[in-house]
Amino acid sequence: MARRSTLTPNGAANSHTGSPSFVGRESELNAVLSTLTKTPSVAMISGEAGVGKTRLVTELLAHPEMVDRRAIVGYCQPIGEPFPYGVVLEAIRKVGDALADCRLSPVVGTLRPYLPEIADLLPAAPGPLGDPRAERHRLFRAVREFLDALGPTVLVTEDLHWSDDGSRRLLRFLMSEPPPNLSMVVTYRGEEIPGGLPLGGAYRPAPGAASTLIELSPLEPDEVHELTTALLGGRPVSTRFTRLLHERTAGLPFVVEELLHTLRPTDETWPLDDLAACDQLDGARVPALLRESMAERISTLSIGATRTVQAAAVVAVPVDGDLLADLAAIPQDRAPRALASALAANVLIETGEGLYEFRHSLAQRAAYQAIPAPERRQLHRRAVMVLGELEPRPLVQLAEHSRKAGALTEWAGYAEAAVDRAIEAGDVVTATDLLCQLLDEPMLPASSVDQLAVKLTQVGANGIDVQTIARTLERLLADRRLSRRLHGEVRLALGVQLLRQAGELETARAHLEMAIKDLEHQPELAGRGMAMLAMVVAGATPVAEHLQWQAKVDEMIKTGTNERTIMTLLASSVATYMLAGDPKAWAMLDGAPKAADTPEVRRELARMQCNIADACAWNGYHVKARRFLEIGSRLAQSSGEIYVLSLSHSTRAHLDWRAGEWDGLAPRCLALADEYREIRSITNEVALVLGLLAVASGSWESAEVRFAETGISQPGDAFAHVAIAARGGLTRMRLCQEDGEGAAQEADRGLDLLRRKGIWTFAAEMAPHLVDAYRAVGRISDARLFVDDFAHGIAGRDAPSAHAALSWCKGILAAHDDDREAASGHLLEASAAYERMPAPYHAALAAERALTCHPSAAAEPAAIDRLFALAQWFQSIGATIDAARCQFALREKGVSYPSRRGRRGYGTELSPREREVARMIAAGQTNREIAKALFLSPRTVERHTASVLKKMGVSSRTELQDDSSRAHLEELVDRPGA
Structure with missing residues (x-):
């Protein structure tokens, strides 16, 4: 939820616009709309600063259901001159131009002294009553009559927590005796309301009036991800980055936007990569508005409360009240009051079990940066003293406080002790982070560098933050403090880390070979390097x-x-x-x-x-x-x-891909690719799975993207078996698109890598599609040569997938030679082999091929039943293209699919076929491309398209491709069997 582009309550214009999308508040918006469509009505919206109250109101007033209402918005001021009833009177002053055609009650004249700018539009002011309470009641009636004269109206009061008592009384009056066409919306921060009563007293809605109370919570991590993507113009960001962003901002939309605004440079390439983006986030400056807000809150605190806040800012972790008092050096009898003041001002919060901290890390950093440097250092020294008395000692915290206190020797001692404790506990992440920090410190003595370097080589082998580890190891090799005897060990560790990264294979091999030479007197370590160089997939x-x-x-x-x-x-x-x-x-x-x-x-x-x-x-x-x-x-x-x-x-x-267990597989793969994006073996393999899934469902654009992520453009730096399988997937996709030449070119590229590598078992996923591609363009001799080489290459090899693929290839060639019995035999042999693995999807593809290559046998009732069952199974797992192909074959045989089982009506829901068409439209495919993929006529696709647009409530294909429609479609179609 980002702020709108308007004037803020203090009158300063926002520096930038908010999010282009409305994130995470749909249910709250619907709840408010449901209330306000009735009149009279009241909606009260509470939530902490930055949670998105104003954005919710902005979306509310812009909603089509509110266009026939006049909107009046008033803002309470944090520090304002005395002006009783000011927020309401300032709001209604803005609609004076609407009074020309209004019939106003004489009592409205009471407003003349308060609204001099529009006094000439108001009735004459009545005489004084001589009783302050009667005068006030007449004023309240005047405001009520004024609003009633305007017709259907929405009165919005923002930031009620800053309101004067008179305005609260007036609003309470209006809510208790509302005009019949008035809807009211108030927003406030519950934690800043005196006495916890937003209106200054008990409020009961008027009889017959609709009312609702909405409490806005911070965004969840996935909502922060959606908001971040929108704020960055749709550029992709990792879950790791947005998880860190959520942690830093506590999910407060305003803080998310402000922090991203401080990070985002002028060029539009950010973020370049996940590690760089997370590094920028760690080092980002606290947004100016947040610094000012925190400084303003702290300035109102007592000395004791201020010292408590400063101690909490320095310790930077949740602590109990007694420890916080010790850190702040406050006498125990005064500490509870000081802490209570910090809590009442919402500077600190209680996290449960008597622990206290800041709402989010940016608030902590803002408070920390407000402490003068000499005082900060002194507080860190005191933290070392106080925390050092705890058992067990918090070594990581002691190391950090020592470093910030300028005590380098103590820092190194505590940090290394923390490393040892983390290693003992199996906490690889903490150990790795601390070791990299220590080894990156130029003032660390040479005597410590060797010892820590050895630990990093051992711990780093089990780490997943490969880029950080590799950078530290690379710097170590150029560090004169590192003993020459350890160069081989460090270089070996660096080679292993580089093997795990994309684009570093050749560099990794070079380091490994040099390491083996350096380690000739340490054969056990040299053997590890040799084993890495022996990896046949590299x-x-x-x-x-x-x-x-x-x-x-x-x-x-x-x-x-x-x-x-x-x-x-x-x-x-x-x-x-x-x-x-x-x-x-x-x-x-x-x-x-x-x-x-x-x-x-x-x-x-x-x-x-x-x-x-x-x-x-x-x-x-x-x-x-x-x-x-x-x-x-x-x-x-x-x-x-x-x-x-x-x-x-x-x-x-x-x-799971091989087993046909595709339910939820795509989102799981996407999550893996995001979480382990630094580890090439994971990202390449899941990209292959995603690409193969995309081909099976006819998502050509997605398949192109995913296969590109397997490293096929640089085969020398790819995992060969993954890259060859990806070429097979691309070959199959081109065949589905009826692009024979393109399919043959992809097959050529895959075969070139296969021949260079010389491991023919790697051809298992590609081989049948390669033979089909060569046959499609008349290169039958090339197809035969490949099959002969394939058979020779896997002879005596223990690889069931490769042997099953060879039978499939032989079946394709036999079918080309019109030897239908042999073709059927080879294909059924392949299908049975796949079943034994089990690999049911491949088994089904080979079985379907066996059925369709023998026209006379395929016309038999048993074959038709089998084809029908295959169509249903393909459709159940989400293999849209394969199901469509089987359905087409059935139609050619005069079988109307799915009439055997009856046809249900779908009403306003999308039918299975419409879901397929909708997903392909959303992916940007044309009607002609959809018709080819689904074996339908263009006219049939046009009919399905018209139905999809109508049921989805959109007027064009373009609308179906926007983010919200895509998200809705994902819910409908990205489920096997949908």
């Missing part, structure tokens, strides 16, 4: 080069004696062989330890189990994959292996 490096490194790793496993080192090497090696389809992987697994006696070995065992699960998912051992994933995830969870645990999420998403 880039376009030929498999032979990977296997050279793997041979060295195998020798170390064979001759090694250190259990942890062997387990570390096995964790990578078994998956490496399994991804290549080498049967020796299972033998290595049989010889690997099944349990772990130490935490270090347990972590490596977790990594091995999850790596094997990922390899099994790609090769077609899906049941085994889930078993390994379950064991690995459980081990990773218990041992605090957060990096391995994060990788397990993308493996699970890939398995």
Whole structure:
């Protein structure tokens, strides 16, 4: 909820406009509208400063249901000259031009002395009554008659907490005896209302009048995300960023807008990336209006309350009252009153269990920055003294206070102790943050740098903040304080971190190779680097080069004696062989330890189990994959292996895609991509899943975007199996679009990477679509050559997915040769192989192909029933394109789908077909493109389009593509079976 562009209560113009979208207040708006459409009526809207009361009123007055009402808005002033009834009189003064045609009661003349600007439009002033109470009552009646003469009117009073007592009395009178056509809206901050009564006394609505009380709460994190996106003109922002923004602002819309306004530079490229955006947010200055507001509140406090607030600002975490009094150095007998004053002024709040803090971190920073620097330092010194007496000692806080007090030695000691405690507790994030802070400190002595660097290399391997870790490691290599003997270890850790980042594969390999040379006297560490270089999925490096490194790793496993080192090497090696389809992987697994006696070995065992699960998912051992994933995830969870645990999420998403378990899969993948956007293996894999889902549903534009995120534009820096599968997805999409040449080009690119890599098991997801693409453009000899090479490449390889795909390819070629029996046999063989994995979506695609490649058999009742069942199953999981293709085949055979099961009426709801059409329109596809994708005639699509526009309440295709319509459509169509 952003502020409107108008004059603020203190008369200063806002510096910028608010959000272009209305976020998170739809239910409150509807509640107020429901009340105000009746007259007379009263709506009272409460909420803390910045929560969006004014924006709600702005939306209310602009709503179509309010256009026939005259709106009068009055603003109470925080500091104003004495002017009884001022807010109401100032408001009605603005509508003097509406009085020309009004018949005014003589009592309205009472207003002449109060409204001299429009006195000539008012009746003559009546004589004095001699009784102040009678005079006041006559004035109240005059205002009531004035408003009644205006006809249907909405009287809005903003910021009632600043109102004078006379205005409260007048408003209470109007609410108790309202004119029949008057609606009233008042906004106020409940925490600043004297006595907790907004109107200064008890109020009861008039008989027959409608009333409502709305209490606005701060926005939820997802609403902050929506608001932020709108404020940034639709540019995407991560959930991580908006989660941090929500934490900094407590979800207050005004504070969100003000903070974003301070962050946003003049160029329109911000935010460049997630890390940079979060860094900017951490370092953002407190918005000027918030600083001024906080300073104004603190200025009204007593000395004791001010010292309490300053202590809370310095400690910056929720603390109990006694500790806060110690920090503020206030005598215990005076501390409760001082704290109560800070709470009453809404500078501090109670968070529960007797803990006190600021409403949000920006308020804390505003109060902190208002403390003179020498006093801040002194308060930090006192915080070290007071907190150092606690047990257990809050080491992280002590480190921070020591640093801000200028005590560098104490800071380093406390910070390193906090690192050790965090490592012991398995808190990788805290340990990593502190280590990076310490190692980035130029005044840290050389004696400490080596020790901390070793800890970072160990902790960083399990961290997910890979960019921060990599930056610190890279700086360390150029730091003269780092001992030469540790360069290899630090460079190895840097290479591992860079492997996890997009665009850094070649740099990572170079660092790993240099690290191995530096570590020749530390063979256990060198072996880890070799295992990383042996990863067969990395880039376009030929498999032979990977296997050279793997041979060295195998020798170390064979001759090694250190259990942890062997387990570390096995964790990578078994998956490496399994991804290549080498049967020796299972033998290595049989010889690997099944349990772990130490935490270090347990972590490596977790990594091995999850790596094997990922390899099994790609090769077609899906049941085994889930078993390994379950064991690995459980081990990773218990041992605090957060990096391995994060990788397990993308493996699970890939398995769910293969299993046809698509319900909620797309939003889950989007959340993973957002949460782990720094980890390339996760983002690439979930982007592939999202792309394949988009193709199955006919969302071409989305598929293009998602496949691009798999790294296919730079195959040398991509994960080869993911990039080849993405080329297969693009090839299939081009075929669905009837773009044979485009499909063949995508197939060529995928095949080029496949041949360079030399691991033919990676072709499993691409192969059938490649053969279809070559056949579509008459390149049948190329298709045959590929199938021969594919068959030769996977011969003897243990990869069920690849062998099933080969049968599928053979079926396509046999169908081309008009050998329908052979074609049907190969395709049914492929379908059965996929079923055994199980991979039901691929099994269904192959089964459908078997049915449609044999026209005479396909016309038999059993085949028609099978095709009908496939159409229904495709539709149930959200495979729109495949369902449409089956339905088209049924129509060609004279079967009216879905008439066998009866046709229901949908009334004003969208039918399943209309949902499909609506989603494609929202994605920007033309009627012709929709007709091709759904195997419909353009005229039929036109009819569906007209029905969709009518039912959605929009007048054009363009309106259907705006954000609100898209959001509504997502609710309707992004559900399997919808």
